[in-house]
Amino acid sequence: MTYGSPALRRAVLLANQTIPEAGLAQLTWGNVSGIDREGGFYLIKPSGVAYHDLTEDHLVPVDLATGKVLAGDLRPSVDSESHRAFYLAWPSIGGVTHTHSTNAVAFAQAGRDVPVLGTTHADTFNGPVPVTRTLTPEECATDYELNTGRVIIETIGDDEAAAAIPAALVANHGPFTWGATPQKSVEHGIILEAVAEMALKTLALNPNAATPPHLQERHFKRKHGPGAYYGNPTA
Amino acid sequence: MTYGSPALRRAVLLANQTIPEAGLAQLTWGNVSGIDREGGFYLIKPSGVAYHDLTEDHLVPVDLATGKVLAGDLRPSVDSESHRAFYLAWPSIGGVTHTHSTNAVAFAQAGRDVPVLGTTHADTFNGPVPVTRTLTPEECATDYELNTGRVIIETIGDDEAAAAIPAALVANHGPFTWGATPQKSVEHGIILEAVAEMALKTLALNPNAATPPHLQERHFKRKHGPGAYYGNPTA
């Protein structure tokens, strides 16, 4: 049995291929998943398969309720349980991306939120992209990947909050991003890496840099909510 | 009816395609326009169309006097009103470019002018590339994009000044550049990003770096004005 519509399978494959194309990770690092809410499962990149070898047939269907693999011989990405935690916590998301992109990792390793320093950030993230607390030894010892997902949910909050800031940094690890679709989740990974690089360079030029709240609000509302007018090709 | 000569349409398309090719923006960020002064309109990238899908037929003709779309179903780039303000203020310009290039954005977010630190800068910009003041809450609330254009014009000055320094940084936002043609405007965006990166690295090595005024003047005059002798293939 083949899990997932042709559209979902293609979307998950393309979003995974975007990771190396956009320079968000080396080697086999990183992974994207996409969910079929009606079917109660998600498709995720398998563990240890090179991106240039990846096909739709490699995608691993995972049961949303149990985390069990539904078909095939391949193991899901080691981060599968983190993805599952997000899908369970936030009903409106449709895709999840994990990368090791350089500048986002630098903030995660430094234990610093990516601050809102300008409109590039505010167009997508309605506040700082937060870094989680450090996992305890106990959280590392058992159900580590599930606990990684839980600490992000603890940091971000509910479904509405996850839509307002669709990204988080796991302390001493790296970024997770999500969105309405697999492609949106990986686009948020691209944007997070771009704004993290901008922020790192901005702070080198001015350690006290900040954005006025009214400018931040204006830009987020240009793209989100009832008055949004940014990025729609047709009026 | 098709707006714009084949040459103008091709120039605006190519200049837009230069944005991703030169690494000046991610995803659909950024936009270039070019003007038909006799016709009283400019052509600009539509909102939310991916660069690799963009064709001449997508370019949106906008009335210079009113800002209204003259034909087609597509919406112009959200920054259209900023472009329009420049065309009205500066009669000698023929093209406008907006990007979110990393190093220029870093200076914009840091609230610092890009200083004149060497001849790479002075060949094109006859002084620091200035950062605007922050827009007020009122300027953000109503006619935000038009006010973005206005604050740049307030910062740069008249048509002559716009030719001497064909670039500005909007505070906590990013760069706008302009030139005699669409291609020149995007080339100024490439140069601004290059000199911003050089400046950031120079300041890391020497926070007090500066260029002697006589060297700055020499380089600008090599390329501009009656005694210019740089870059002309034929004598």
Next chain:
Amino acid sequence: MTYGSPALRRAVLLANQTIPEAGLAQLTWGNVSGIDREGGFYLIKPSGVAYHDLTEDHLVPVDLATGKVLAGDLRPSVDSESHRAFYLAWPSIGGVTHTHSTNAVAFAQAGRDVPVLGTTHADTFNGPVPVTRTLTPEECATDYELNTGRVIIETIGDDEAAAAIPAALVANHGPFTWGATPQKSVEHGIILEAVAEMALKTLALNPNAATPPHLQERHFKRKHGPGAYYGNPTA
């Protein structure tokens, strides 16, 4: 006589070609070797041949016991004696890579270990990637390349230690990495460069950044040892 199995020859060629593809060195810098333990020799990149000209026929077979070239007119990479020292000291390794990748060289030149700042590092290197002591004038004057290998072995320790941290930085020089195969050795070079860049940026954001030991241990054990569960495509 042709030295090396077709598989080994192909592996050494591909691993060498990975150096320029992954941006780990300029021009002809860098080299990879792979060993035939039964045959008692290793194949290494010749000195001064451009990567895009390199074929399997250029690979130089070197006697493990004596360091003598076994066939052909080409000279082995100038670093051949360093490679030989590693193969003699560490029986479980199958490939060695030397590059001049920018960020790893920066740490080597700064005389600083690459610290463990996050999971990207801990997944591969079970502790800081150490920088060697400076070679003495005597070690530079005679058998310089052999002494370069020796000072790395002195820094790393025995075969088990070489498996736990498969990389070192020669002071004021650059990185050497190794692994079970030529491809693994160059992958460790890619990872070292990535984590060195992340570390440099992390330290710019937070000079006191560090990783909790329990997180470091968890990640290394995900990929190594009897409980490893990371990166295996099949369960």
Next chain:
Amino acid sequence: MTYGSPALRRAVLLANQTIPEAGLAQLTWGNVSGIDREGGFYLIKPSGVAYHDLTEDHLVPVDLATGKVLAGDLRPSVDSESHRAFYLAWPSIGGVTHTHSTNAVAFAQAGRDVPVLGTTHADTFNGPVPVTRTLTPEECATDYELNTGRVIIETIGDDEAAAAIPAALVANHGPFTWGATPQKSVEHGIILEAVAEMALKTLALNPNAATPPHLQERHFKRKHGPGAYYGNPTA
């Protein structure tokens, strides 16, 4: 009449094309020349021609003794007089390269020599790559490009010194490099940019970094002089 042998014409074209391929300059910036010592002329890139349009027929022959163009309608690069000064001062060089590569420019703008921090530098440059003094207002006003060449020669010294350190940084401008052939001169430009980036990052990690003199000497002698043994494919 066609100036230059087919080999020289091809070498100068390929070396110029290496500038954009190696990322050493934007747009039409930068230039390479190569000399025919017997013919008493050099071939140089024309001013203002895009690299992707450049052919051998565009190369401009310039008289070594007078600086006059010997044939064709194209003007030589604006930096031609700097190249000519080097050819007159240093009889053993065969090619000259000028770029605006980012990290080398950063050192030039900061007014700092590129220090010898490791073997990557010492393999090619037998000491710091020096930055010139600032040109006086008089030197900028008349014969500016010739004076740019002269101040480099004043900084570097005689033919032997130019072979030992085949590069210099013009203060607040950028790098010039030279070598036995056009290709060698552009390779020195690639190496200078690489070691400048390494140096900038090294100094960020350790402002007091330095290389022991005996290591520096060892590496330069591996590649230069009677005992050289690096980079020769055949023994």
